[in-house]
Amino acid sequence: MKYVLLIHESESARPTTKEAGAAVMDAYRAFSKELFATGRGGDAAPLEPVSTSTCVRVRDKKRAVSDGPFAETKEQLGGYYSVDAKDEAEAIEWAAKIPGAKTGAIEVRRLADMPMPSMDSKVGTASTGTKDYIVLIYDREEEWAKLSEARRTELFAAYGAFTTAIRNEGQFVAGEPLTTAKSAKIVRVRDGKRTVTDGPFAETREQLGGYYRVRAHNLDEAVAIAAKVPSAEIGTIEVRPIMDMAM
């Protein structure tokens, strides 16, 4: 089973001194080392603060671009790991080990079974002048539930075509559809004690339904990719730069 572990933390609680920052970095490096040593870790990335976010919506074929994150929340998405765990319990074990679990919350989401194009096609490689962005897809889950079977098949096909297109352009790095926000588990660790609660992590009208990690030359190119995500016409797509550092 594949899961994505979303790290939500209050940005105002980010370390302010160099020493504290280095300590947090060391803790994350140690976690990454442990995870990747098992061969079960997938794509992972730390994100730039929400103040660098841009939202994209497409309505009546017209694109609207605006400053800011999708929602102003107390805790913000700061990064993620994807893991291959044998079950939810094991995914929760990994989540509890993420340093951010002690200060914020880790949202554990299983990846949805959705027909995706084969993984052997071209994957974007780092080259000078490119930057990675996370493209977060916020959809209204109840709208999806209401869709007819035919319309849903059509949207899946559109997603398939979109993914193939950005792969062929060398813009695709990673991307996964998620199961519903309600099915998520929220993991927090305080004073060594672990609490696990049911999702959704945040009560918003639209929920995170999936993401892509894309490689682009600049924000305009990333926004152009985001505008082509099929959900851009019904939901909101948030584009956030990924920090230039290994996780």
Place this chain on the structure above:
Amino acid sequence: MNYPHVVDTQTTVILAELVQRERRALVATMAKRTQSLDIAEEAVDRAFEAAFGQWPTEGLPDNPRAWLYRAAAHKATDALRHHKMSERVHEELGRAMEPAWDDAPDSESFPDDQLRLIFTCCHPALSTDAQVALALRLLSGLSTEEVARAFAVPEVTMAQRLVRAKNKIRAAKIPYEVPGQSELGERMVAVLDVVYAIFNEGYVATGGASLLRVDLAAEALRLSQLLRALLPERREPLSLLALLLLIDARRPARVSAEGELVLLADQERALWDRAQVERGKALLEESLKKPGEVDHYAIEASIQALHDEASTYAETDFIQIAALYKLLRDRADSPLVELNEAVAIAMASGPAHGLSRLRDMKKRGVLTEHHLLHAAEADLLRRLGRTADAKAAYQRAVGFATNQVERAFLEKQLRSL
């Protein structure tokens, strides 16, 4: 930025003029070469500081502009070294910084560099507040303190806003580019909207005591002229410049000697700047002659031209004005445009007609908490002789007004009933 005080006033005056005239072009060129707004701004400001330090004692250099470009290029190269870039990147940028500046460009050259700067400052991924602040700081060359004062916010707030915007430009890699042809139209409209926002902020301050902020209106006019020069093929920059000139021509009559707001109906029309009206009208005609669909700035300019042409308020062609507002609403519905249309209808067909339009807006919850709707309603009720109702409407308007001058005006109207 604080420049040291110098004794040689003549040199200081020349320098102050150069800051005003050349800062934008210098920042634009340096930003293009360093790919960093921060480094570019810092380098240009340090070059000016050096000039303020040296020129008064050592005399003006033969070519002041070339001196500034060279100095800024040196400072930028130093800064790049400090930014610990990889050797290769540094070498590349170093080479890019090399050209001799003896034939330095003037503020009219490198239009593409300046356009890049404009499109970066007014990028839709930045908030409108940030776009306006960046435009005034980087395009108009106002200091952070001046921009803060213009918007009646503390300097530290404005400084944070600017830092945040520049961080986003850097972290999200907002490109330093002129958009491609397919996007140019849409992006250009966004730039013009920023300029119009600056003008309106200068015209009616949303907070604070002073109604007119001449600096901002003048800056907006300057930026509008620049855009017209940089995008000569386009209709919209021409229309916006016409619009701003036609409104700004009435400025001398808009506030009384006592600093009180004077309504268009009561303005001393002899005070209007006739030459400026003619310039605005000529530009509007030029814009209307261009092929393609008329833009909304041209329609707004046409409305202002009708106001400017009327010898008295009563003689204004309100039938045509109401029709033009309707045209604007058909393109993009907006509550304030609807309000203006209702006022024009009241003038053309009588207060009762206008009043029924206002009532319809209130029923739909449009502008119910905006002082202008209640002020317009009060005025129409007053003209119908319904004094008690007019008083109540003025009281509501006073409650919603945020600008002190406007509130004082509404209170005076209330007292006069």
